[in-house]
Amino acid sequence: MEQLFNIDFKKISTSSNKEELERKKYFDLFLKTGLPNKKNESWKFSDLNFIISKNFKQIANYDNFKFDKKIELINDFDHNHIILINGVFKSCDIRFEEKEKVKIERLNSLKGISNQSNNNLHNLNQALSLGGFNLEVQKDYKCKKPIIIYNYFTSNLDNKIINNSNQIKLNQNSELILIEYNIGEQCKFLKNTFEKININKGSELKTFTIQKTKSNGYFYKNISGTQDYNSSYQNFILSSGLKFNKIEIDMDLVKENASCYILAGLILGKEEHQEIKTRVNHMATNCKSYQKIKNVLQKDSKGVYQGKIFVKDNAQKTDAYQLSKALILDDRAEFNAKPELEIYADDVKCSHGSTSGSIDDDAIHYLMTRGIELPIAKKLLINGFINEIFEKIPEEKLKIFLEKSIKEQVNGI
Amino acid sequence: MKSEELKNQEYKYGFTTEIENFRAPKGLTEETIRLISKIKKEPKWMLDWRIKAFNRLKALKEPNWQKPKYPKIDYQNLYYYSAPKSMKDKPKSLDEVDPKLIETYNKLGIPLNEQKRLSGVAVDAVFDSVSVATTFKGELDKKGIIFCPISEAIQKHPDLVKKYLGSVIPISDHYFATLNSAVFTDGSFVYIPPNTRCPMELSTYFRINASETGQFERTLIVADKGSYVSYLEGCTAPMRDENQLHAANVELVALDDAEIKYSTVQNWYPGDKNGVGGIYNFVTKRGACRGKNSKISWTQVETGSAITWKYPSCILQGDNSVGEFYSIAITNNHQKADTGTKMLHLGKNTKSKIISKGISAGKADNTYRGLVDISANAKNSRNYTQCDSLLMGNKCGAHTIPYIKNKNSSSTVEHEATTSKINEDQLFYCNQRGLNQEEAVSLIVNGFCKEVLQQLPMEFAVEAQKLVSISLEGSVG
Numbered sequence: 001m002e003q004l005f006n007i008d009f010k011k012i013s014t015s016s017n018k019e020e021l022e023r024k025k026y027f028d029l030f031l032k033t034g035l036p037n038k039k040n041e042s043w044k045f046s047d048l049n050f051i052i053s054k055n056f057k058q059i060a061n062y063d064n065f066k067f068d069k070k071i072e073l074i075n076d077f078d079h080n081h082i083i084l085i086n087g088v089f090k091s092c093d094i095r096f097e098e099k100e101k102v103k104i105e106r107l108n109s110l111k112g113i114s115n116q117s118n119n120n121l122h123n124l125n126q127a128l129s130l131g132g133f134n135l136e137v138q139k140d141y142k143c144k145k146p147i148i149i150y151n152y153f154t155s156n157l158d159n160k161i162i163n164n165s166n167q168i169k170l171n172q173n174s175e176l177i178l179i180e181y182n183i184g185e186q187c188k189f190l191k192n193t194f195e196k197i198n199i200n201k202g203s204e205l206k207t208f209t210i211q212k213t214k215s216n217g218y219f220y221k222n223i224s225g226t227q228d229y230n231s232s233y234q235n236f237i238l239s240s241g242l243k244f245n246k247i248e249i250d251m252d253l254v255k256e257n258a259s260c261y262i263l264a265g266l267i268l269g270k271e272e273h274q275e276i277k278t279r280v281n282h283m284a285t286n287c288k289s290y291q292k293i294k295n296v297l298q299k300d301s302k303g304v305y306q307g308k309i310f311v312k313d314n315a316q317k318t319d320a321y322q323l324s325k326a327l328i329l330d331d332r333a334e335f336n337a338k339p340e341l342e343i344y345a346d347d348v349k350c351s352h353g354s355t356s357g358s359i360d361d362d363a364i365h366y367l368m369t370r371g372i373e374l375p376i377a378k379k380l381l382i383n384g385f386i387n388e389i390f391e392k393i394p395e396e397k398l399k400i401f402l403e404k405s406i407k408e409q410v411n412g413i
Numbered sequence: 414m415k416s417e418e419l420k421n422q423e424y425k426y427g428f429t430t431e432i433e434n435f436r437a438p439k440g441l442t443e444e445t446i447r448l449i450s451k452i453k454k455e456p457k458w459m460l461d462w463r464i465k466a467f468n469r470l471k472a473l474k475e476p477n478w479q480k481p482k483y484p485k486i487d488y489q490n491l492y493y494y495s496a497p498k499s500m501k502d503k504p505k506s507l508d509e510v511d512p513k514l515i516e517t518y519n520k521l522g523i524p525l526n527e528q529k530r531l532s533g534v535a536v537d538a539v540f541d542s543v544s545v546a547t548t549f550k551g552e553l554d555k556k557g558i559i560f561c562p563i564s565e566a567i568q569k570h571p572d573l574v575k576k577y578l579g580s581v582i583p584i585s586d587h588y589f590a591t592l593n594s595a596v597f598t599d600g601s602f603v604y605i606p607p608n609t610r611c612p613m614e615l616s617t618y619f620r621i622n623a624s625e626t627g628q629f630e631r632t633l634i635v636a637d638k639g640s641y642v643s644y645l646e647g648c649t650a651p652m653r654d655e656n657q658l659h660a661a662n663v664e665l666v667a668l669d670d671a672e673i674k675y676s677t678v679q680n681w682y683p684g685d686k687n688g689v690g691g692i693y694n695f696v697t698k699r700g701a702c703r704g705k706n707s708k709i710s711w712t713q714v715e716t717g718s719a720i721t722w723k724y725p726s727c728i729l730q731g732d733n734s735v736g737e738f739y740s741i742a743i744t745n746n747h748q749k750a751d752t753g754t755k756m757l758h759l760g761k762n763t764k765s766k767i768i769s770k771g772i773s774a775g776k777a778d779n780t781y782r783g784l785v786d787i788s789a790n791a792k793n794s795r796n797y798t799q800c801d802s803l804l805m806g807n808k809c810g811a812h813t814i815p816y817i818k819n820k821n822s823s824s825t826v827e828h829e830a831t832t833s834k835i836n837e838d839q840l841f842y843c844n845q846r847g848l849n850q851e852e853a854v855s856l857i858v859n860g861f862c863k864e865v866l867q868q869l870p871m872e873f874a875v876e877a878q879k880l881v882s883i884s885l886e887g888s889v890g
Contacts, residue, residue: 041478313808328821337815343804348832349833353829357826
């Protein structure tokens with residue numbers, strides 16, 4: 001592990017000696033066990049150590065933040081934006097919102113982001129994080145337009161590692177739509193992100209993750225958060241196109257009537273590997289959670305879903321559902337699932353379903369009898385298969401934009 | 414359904430037969446293994462096999478990933494061989510069998526004497542570690558079916574044993590399986606010759622009797638081409654306060670067009686209301702569908718034991734082979750179960766079906782853990798899994814941990830799971846018809862389990878239905 005990582009702490013501008021020592025302490029802790037491998041239950045289907053060792057000879061940390069290129073903004077719908085260059089906060093523009101209601105700043109403090117002592121990537125993140133953004137929406141403020149995070153990755157990132165962390169806080173009765181839009185050049189690099197979400201009473205957060213271009217990135221993102229009374233969290237994952245991507249979501253539903261939706265639609269191309277791992281903790285009564293993970297797998301791709309619903313003994317009247325569906329288009333593709341239930345309360349409705357297989361022959365036959373050619377029929381069905389997850393999005397323009405991006409991906413099959 | 418009102422039904426089969434035991438000295442050593450082998454008059458190859466397993470065991474670690482945790486077992490403080498002394502010279506007929514033993518079996522309701530003709534069951538009863546007697550031998554002999562204690566098979570049919578023993582569960586397998594390979598004392602051996610349908614259900618009743626004796630059974634069933642056999646395994650154990658380890662190995666081999674149906678009703682001592690005592694049931698059961706069109710079906714009703722930890726599995730090697738797993742696991746009071754199955758699809762057009770019903774009451778924890786693995790070569794394979802859990806009260810837990818792997822575009826895997834409590838409407842309906850709460854719950858639970866109960870042979874189905882009700886008695890208030 002020490003040979004693989006060539007880390008220079010001088011590249012990180014630290015505010016104090018104490019901080020530098022702290023970082024080094026975390027890095028030593030990380031080196032002790034290194035990158036997680038398949039012996040670790042949460043990495044059972046995605047052996048990160050193997051994947052990284054196979055693809056990287058040496059990994060260095062990153063220090064060049066010069067950037068003067070203009071980022072092409074999305075013009076399909078009005079939006080505010082934040083620009084992150086290689087994971088570091090660059091600028092923001094919230095022209096559609098009341099300035100004092102939405103606070104966005106560079107995140108400096110590393111402390112208190114998350115407490116995950118058993119996750120070694122957290123140690124790595126603590127050692128090397130260069131900050132990300134801190135976003136806070138004030139009480140009773142409903143954002144008028146979505147905020148898009150343009151996550152830009154430059155062309156000089158080969159064999160580099162990026163560590164950053166973000167914090168999102170929604171105060172009472174606020175609303176926000178947040179879209180993470182990844183744009184990158186053809187570089188082979190590693191990204192390790194930790195994100196902390198705090199959704200207060202009556203608030204609603206919708207997040208989207210979209211990968212614009214195919215990328216050689218190896219991404220890990222850990223999202224952990226808490227939800228208060230009557231809050232709602234919806235996470236849509238459309239991150240196809242990365243060489244490796246693992247998104248880990250750990251949400252605590254601590255007060256009554258909270259609801260948590262996690263929906264993913266992935267179309268994985270050649271040699272792509274993506275994992276979605278979730279843990280939804282029902283800790284109060286009357287909470288609802290819903291997970292729907294859809295994968296379309298092309299040659300040599302691997303899709304993984306590890307989901308867990310945890311219901312504490314006092315969380316009566318819980319309604320929780322997990323569904324993972326995979327379309328396997330090629331014999332070399334693989335789909336692994338582990339939809340897990342851990343339930344300690346009796347008056348609950350918890351269920352999960354998981355299916356994997358090829359495209360339904362009857363459906364193909366039906367379309368072909370209607371004069372639709374085989375390749376088009378297939379694309380039509382795949383499109384329908386993925387689009388299902390957007391059905392409930394009320395924002396029309398955003399929905400059209402998402403559907404367009406899925407269509408582009410399907411046409412690429 | 415108030416869990417505070419839980420009562421525990423006294424363990425029906427809690428009695429001990431006082432028979433002088435012959436015991437090997439305590440401790441897991443090479444000497445113990447040599448002694449077991451010597452007592453069993455085993456040939457050298459068998460002893461070598463055991464020693465090989467023992468050496469392998471030294472390098473293995475006890476697994477600890479399971480959900481129910483248990484206090485560390487001191488393997489050096491266990492007896493590995495214990496046999497009723499009066500059994501040292503095998504009886505030639507039933508009359509010679511120690512009357513106390515016969516009495517024990519009668520209490521258990523094993524049809525060893527007159528009853529055997531009525532029930533049509535051939536029983537190979539294992540009392541601790543030595544097989545007492547085997548009935549219905551003549552009829553089976555006529556068909557060329559071998560049904561005998563495995564110790565006898567090692568002497569009389571060494572070729573068959575050598576060929577198949579350890580071929581499904583190799584000695585290099587996990588800790589408990591390897592432990593069994595090193596110290597197993599007895600068990601059953603079944604061989605069904607080609608194109609033979611076994612005319613009756615074969616059955617073994619086990620009883621763990623001597624205290625502090627881990628019982629290490631070894632069962633091997635081979636169904637040759639085109640044959641069929643149905644095997645029943647049922648267990649009851651006397652009341653004890655110490656935890657007793659039971660680490661059995663069961664191997665099934667089905668060749669071309671053969672079918673094996675293996676049914677288990679397990680009702681070992683679950684410990685008392687406070688979770689003291691009870692059996693540790695750490696069993697390795699694995700079947701190989703080696704031939705084309707072969708089929709292995711596991712059915713289990715698990716109501717006993719303090720901890721049940723087992724995964725009866727099917728390795729579907731032959732093309733068109735079928736694996737089935739039907740399970741009911743009931744846990745009450747402090748019982749814990751971590752059970753399920755593994756279906757490994759290797760051949761083309763292989764099919765598997767998993768139906769699991771878990772019921773938890775009291776402070777129990779019930780886990781379904783299963784694996785469905787479809788390899789790249791298993792074209793057109795199919796799996797269907799359904800696991801349903803029923804919870805009674807909020808002090809118990811129900812967990813589902815399925816592992817699903819699909820590496821094939823022509824195969825379909827489906828998995829469904831639900832967790833809920835007993836429907837209030839159904840209860841109300843039953844109450845209205847004059848059933849009291851307990852009867853109503855029993856009826857509904859039996860209905861919930863019906864899919865699995867149906868799979869059991871007649872002799873077991875009746876007993877199992879009663880067991881389901883008895884196990885939950887007192888769990889509703």
